[in-house]
Amino acid sequence: MTTSAIAASGLRKTFGDKIVLDGIDLDVAAGTVFSLLGPNGAGKTTTVNLLTTLMKPDAGTIRVAGHDAATATKAVRAAIGVTGQFAAVDELLTGQENLQLMADLKGLGSGEAKRLLADLLERFELTAAAQKPVATYSGGMRRKLDLAMTLVGNPKIIFLDEPTTGLDPRSRRTMWDITRGLVAEGVTIFLTTQYLEEADRLANQIAVLDQGRLVAQGTPAELKRQIPGSHVRLRFAGGDEFDAAARVLSGATREEEDLVLRIPSDGGAKSVRGLLNQLDDNSIDVEEFSVHTPDLDDVFLALTGRTSTEAAK
Numbered sequence: 257m258t259t260s261a262i263a264a265s266g267l268r269k270t271f272g273d274k275i276v277l278d279g280i281d282l283d284v285a286a287g288t289v290f291s292l293l294g295p296n297g298a299g300k301t302t303t304v305n306l307l308t309t310l311m312k313p314d315a316g317t318i319r320v321a322g323h324d325a326a327t328a329t330k331a332v333r334a335a336i337g338v339t340g341q342f343a344a345v346d347e348l349l350t351g352q353e354n355l356q357l358m359a360d361l362k363g364l365g366s367g368e369a370k371r372l373l374a375d376l377l378e379r380f381e382l383t384a385a386a387q388k389p390v391a392t393y394s395g396g397m398r399r400k401l402d403l404a405m406t407l408v409g410n411p412k413i414i415f416l417d418e419p420t421t422g423l424d425p426r427s428r429r430t431m432w433d434i435t436r437g438l439v440a441e442g443v444t445i446f447l448t449t450q451y452l453e454e455a456d457r458l459a460n461q462i463a464v465l466d467q468g469r470l471v472a473q474g475t476p477a478e479l480k481r482q483i484p485g486s487h488v489r490l491r492f493a494g495g496d497e498f499d500a501a502a503r504v505l506s507g508a509t510r511e512e513e514d515l516v517l518r519i520p521s522d523g524g525a526k527s528v529r530g531l532l533n534q535l536d537d538n539s540i541d542v543e544e545f546s547v548h549t550p551d552l553d554d555v556f557l558a559l560t561g562r563t564s565t566e567a568a569k
């Protein structure tokens with residue numbers, strides 16, 4: 257049985273007469289990455305604020321690490337780490353001093369703190385810059401320090417708010433590797449991102465938020481299968497097989513020159529097996545077989561009527 261690290265039900269939040277969250281349910285399995293995707297103003301930050309006890313919902317229940325967020329606020333806060341917009345990195349202090357401050361706050365002994373800090377600086381590639389003031393750090397370095405500071409408390413659930421926005425590809429990959437490493441250690445990650453590729457690569461589950469409602473939830477593959485456009489592509493060695501298959505398979509689109517048939521399909525195991533059985537039953541050999549699923553940009557367009565780029569404007 258999988259346990260929920262975060263479970264929210266019927267979350268509602270309004271500001272004045274603006275309904276920001278209109279009854280959303282979330283269930284994040286422990287030790288997984290859950291990604292909340294949505295255009296600007298969709299309510300992502302509001303959701304994070306509610307889940308991290310920074311705000312109270314108008315309606316709905318939230319359990320984080322098994323604690324009720326409404327009544328056990330302290331226990332929830334002790335179990336989570338939040339990086340991103342709430343981070344309190346002191347610009348005037350060095351990276352090392354910022355980390356030390358966090359270790360002092362958490363009450364770590366000097367020996368333990370020394371080892372942990374050296375390890376974190378090394379892991380986040382900040383050892384060389386450790387003695388420099390944060391004011392001289394690049395955006396990527398700040399973000400890494402921010403996450404390193406969060407890890408000092410050894411939280412079991414981490415909220416990453418757009419962790420790679422504006423980072424160069426190398427720093428982005430480093431953040432992805434660190435995230436994967438944390439999950440391998442059993443940490444649960446709640447990730448908001450504007451990069452569909454990031455959610456696609458990192459997340460076990462994705463929820464798409466649009467105008468206060470979750471318009472879709474599932475694994476990246478499930479989301480991709482939900483929308484029109486996925487198909488199975490079959491290539492045949494000769495014209496006879498090609499023609500025979502085209503007669504047998506309904507709805508096939510012919511690409512005559514390449515002897516390729518494209519058959520609309522959800523790409524799931526059941527329908528693919530059915531398709532191949534049909535060919536087998538008619539003794540038709542296939543030279544090449546592949547399933548094409550649309551990427552998350554297609555998913556976004558299908559679900560919200562906008563591309564992710566349009567939505568972010």
Ligand SMILES: Nc1ncnc2c1ncn2[C@@H]1O[C@H](COP(=O)(O)OP(=O)(O)OP(=O)(O)O)[C@@H](O)[C@H]1O
Binds near residue numbers: 271294295303
């Ligand atoms: N404290 C507040 N008072 C009034 N309105 C608010 C408040 N906080 C958020 N809103 C409004 O709620 C809506 C959702 O905001 P939220 O920050 O949750 O969206 P978001 O998905 O995180 O967007 P972004 O990616 O731009 O941060 C927006 O229209 C915003 O203007």
